[in-house]
Amino acid sequence: MKEKKPRLIPREQLRQFIKENNLTSVADIQNTLKDLFAETLQEMLEAEMDHHLGYEKHDVKNKETSNSRNGHSQKTVTSEFGDVEIGVPRDRQGEFEPAIVKKHQKKMPAIEDQIIALYAKGVSTRDIQDQLQQLYGIEVSPTLISNVTAKIMPLIKEWQNRPLQSVYAMVYLDAIHFKVKQDGAIVNKAAYMVVGIDLEGHKDVLGIWIGENESSKFWLLVLNELRNRGVQDILIISVDNLKGFSEAITACYPKTEIQKCIIHQIRNSVKYVSYKDLKKITAALKPIYTAASEKAALQELDQFEADWGGKYPLIIRSWRNNWDELATFFKYSPEIRKLIYTTNIIESYHRQLRKVTKGKAIFPTDEALLKMLYLATMDVLRKWTGRIQNWAQILLQLTVHFPDRVEIR
Template structure:
C-alpha cells in the first residue's frame, strides 16, 4: 500500500523520471499491478461491510475487518504476494480474484494456448519461467487445463444438422498410461460433410472397445443429437460398424476404404511381388464400371489366388462395400473411395500430439485432442473442393433425402 500512495499522485512523466532502464519500468508496472489489486480488495471489503474503513457506522454493526491473509498469485507480471482482507464473520469472498484462484485469466489462457499447440508440461514450465519469470508446476498446468473439460462435454453433446451427405470414420492411436503400464488406445473420429459441402468433426470417442455395440452407441448418440439421415458412410475396416449403422440409419450406403484394403493386402505379399500385384489391383479399383472391375478382379484371382488365398478371400468377402462407389459419377467416387479426408485431419492432429510419448490419463488425451480439433476446424470456412459439381449430382441421385438437409428447408 505504501507503493501505491507513492505512485498514485504521479503523472506518467513523473513515473518515467523514476526509471533508468527497462527493468525499472517492469518493476514499476508490477508494483502498480499489485497496488491496484490491493485497492480493489479494500473497495470490495467496504462494499461487503457497508461502511468505509474507520467509519463510526461499523460500531455494533455485527461485522468488521479482521486483518489480512497472504495470497500468492501468478500472472503475466510474474509472482505477486497480496494481502487479502478478512472479516470477523468469515463471509467475505473477493471477486476480482476468487478464493483458491492462483493464476489470473490471462495466464490461464496462455497456458491453455501452449497446451493446445502440443507443448509438454516441461516446455510450458520453461516458457513461463523464461518469459514471465514464474514457476508453473505440472499440477498447475493440469489444474488450468481441466477448466476446459466442461467445454469438451458441451461440444460432444452439441446439436448436429439433420442430414450429412458423407460421413467418414477412422481411428488414430495414442499411448496412454493405465494401471502402471502404457497401453494403446484408439480415438475414433467421425467427420461429416453437410449439404453445403462444409466439413465438421461430429465427435471423437476415446478408449472404447471396437465392436457392434460400441458403434451402435455412437450411431444412437449421433441420432439423439439431431441427425436424421446419412447418405454415404466411408470407413476403414472398423469391426461392427456396418451392422450398427444399418440399424440406426437403414438407408445409409456404406463404402469401405479401398486404400486401407490395399494396405492390408500387401502385408501378406512379399516385397518382390507387391508392385505387380498393385498394378493388377489398380485395374480393378480404377475401372470405369462395376462390370469392368469384376472382369479385372477375375484376372487378379487367376494370377494370385493360389499364392495368396487370404488376400483374395478378404476382397471377395468385402466386395459389396469395396465397390459401392461405382454407383456414383467420377466426382463423387473420388471423394468416397478412400477415407483420406479424415486421415488428413488425423495428420494435422498428429503434428500437435507427436511431442508426447504417452498421456497420463484418458482426460489428458481428450483435452489435447479437443484443443487441437478446435484449432484445426476454425480454418474450415469453405466447402470442400469440387463440391458444386458433387452437390448437383447428389441432389439428383438422393432427391428429398438430400434437399431435406438444406438449412432453410423449414422456412
Template structure:
C-alpha cells in the same frame, strides 16, 4: 467404452463438495478451483521470496509473513477474489499477479495454449518458469486444463444437423496408463459433411476395443443428438461397425476405405513386383462400373493370385462394402472412397502428441485431442470443391431423403 471425462465418483465428489445444482454452480466451482491454483502459486512465490516454507520454524529468518491483502482480478471465468500474501519487509513482488495487474486471463490461456501444442507438464513448468518466474506443477497444469472438461462434455453432446450426406469414421491409437499398466487406447473420430458441403468433427470417443455394441452406442448417441439420416458412411474395416450402421441407419450406403484396403494388399507384394502389381490394380478400382471392376479383378487373380493370394482374397471377401462407390458419379466417388479427411486430422493429432509417449489418463488424452481438434477445425472454412454439382447429384439420387432438409 471409456469415453467419460471424469469418473462417477469424481463427479459425485465435485457435486457434494460444491453443492452443485445448476450450471451457475458449475461455473462457481470452476472459479473456486482456478482461484485455489492462483493462490497456491502466490504461496509458492512467497516461500521463494522468504527462503523457507510456511510453518517452517527451524529456519533462521530475516523476514516474515505479514498476513494478506485482498485483491479482485479478472479471469476468463469472471472476477475472482484472491488473497495476496504480504511480508514484513515489503520485499514480496508477485509475478503471477503483479501489484497493479487486474487481468490474469492470459496466464490460464498461456497454460492451455502450451498444453494444446502437446507440451508435457514438465515442459509447461519450465516454460512458465522462464516466462513468469513461477513454478507450475503438473497438478496445477492438470487442474487448469481440467476447466476444459465441461466444455468438452458440452461439445461432445451438442445438437447436430438432421442429415449428413457423408460421414467418415476412423481410429487413431495412443498409449494410456491405466491402473498401473500401459494399454493401447483408440480414439474413434467421426467427421460429417453437411448439406452445405462443410466438414465438422461430430465427436471423439476413447475406447479399448471396438465391437458392434461399442459402435451401436456411438451411433445411438449421434441419433439422440438429432442425426436422422446419413446417406453414405466411409469407414475403415473396424470390427462391428457395419452391423451397427445397418441397425441405426439401415438406408445408408457403407463404403470401406479403398486406400486402406490397397495398403493392406500391397504389403504382401515384393519390391520387384510392386510397380507392376499396383499398376494392374488400378484397373480394378478405377473401372467405370462394378461389372468392369469385377472383370479386372478376375484378370488380376489370374495373373497374381497364385503368387500373392493374401493380397487378393480380402477383396472378394469384402466386396459388398468395397464396391458401393461404383454406382455413383465421379465427383461423389472421389469423396466417399477414402477416409483421407480423417487421416489428415490424425496427422494433426500425431503432431501435437508426439512428445507424449504415454498419456497418464484417458481424460488427459481427451483434453489434448479436443484442443487439437479445435485448432484444426478453425481452418475448415471452405466447403468441398464443386459442391453445388455434388449436391445436385445427391438430390437426384436421394430426392425424398434430402428435399425435406433443403431450404
C-alpha cells in the same frame, strides 16, 4: 504505410522511470513491472470501492472513517509477472462485489489462457513450466497445470453432447491409438473419431470417444449416441475394413450406403505379397479402382485374378468378399467418388492431431488424452471455414440419388 502506434508513456518519462528504478537487466524490468502491476491493481481496487461507496475526491475525511471500518483482506494473485500480494477492500455490510478481482479469484486469466494454449499445441508439462519460468519468472507446478486444463472438461462435455444436424451427406469413422496408464499398467486405448459433412457442405468433428482397442461393438455405441444427439439419417459412410463395422452401421442406419476405403483394401492386399512383387501387384490393382464403371472394374478384377490368382489367392478372396462395399463409389460422379472412396478426410484430421500428440509417448489418464485431443480439434475446426469444393454440383447429384432423403432449401 502502417500507422505508428502512440506511446503509452512519453519517452522522457520512460527514461526517468528507468533511471529511478536502476533498471539494468531484463530481470530488473520484470521485477519492477511485477511491483507496478501490484500497485496498479491495488489502486484500481481502491477506486472501485470508492465508486461503490459513492466518494468524491474532496470527501477524504468520510472516506478515511469508513475505510477504517471496512478494512482489507490480503490475497495472493498469480499474474503474468508472478505472484503478487494485494489488499482487497472489504465492505463489512457485505454489499461490495469486486469486478476486477473476484472474491475467490486466485489467478489472473491470461496465465491460464497461456497454459491452455501451450497444452493445446502438445507442449509437455515440464516445457510449460520452463516456458512460463523463462518468460514471466513464474513457478507453476504440474498440479496447477492439471487443475487449469481440467477447467475445460465442462466445455468438452457440453461439446460432446451438443445437438447435431438431422441429416449428414457423408460421415467418416476411424480410430487412432494411444498408450495410456490404467491401474498401474500401460494399455493401448483407441480414440474413436467421427467427421461429418452436412448438407451445406461443411465439415465438422461430431465427437471423440476414448475406449479400449477398436471394436465394432464400441462403434455401435458411438453410432447410437449420434442418433440420440439428433442424427436421423446418413447418406454414405466411409470406413476401413474393421470386422463387424458394416453390421454395426446397418443396425443403426439401415438405409446408409457403406463405402469401404480402397486404400485400406490395398494395404491389406499387399500384406500377402513378397517384396519383389510389391510394385507389380500395386500396379495391377490400380486399373480395378480407377475404372470408369463397376462393370469395367469387375473385368479388371477378373484379369488380375487370371494374372495373379494362382500365386496370391488370398488377395482375390478379399476383394471378392468385400466387393459390394468396395464398389459403392462407382455409381457416383467423379466429385463424389473423390470424397468417399477413401477415408482421407478423417485421416488428414488425424495427422493434425498426431502433430500435437507426438511428444506424448504415454498419457497419464483417459481424461488427459481427451483434453489434448479436444484442444487440438478446436484448432483444426477454426481452419475448416469453407464448404467442400464443388458442393453445389455434389448436392444436386445427391438429390438425384436420394430424392426422398435430401431436400434443397
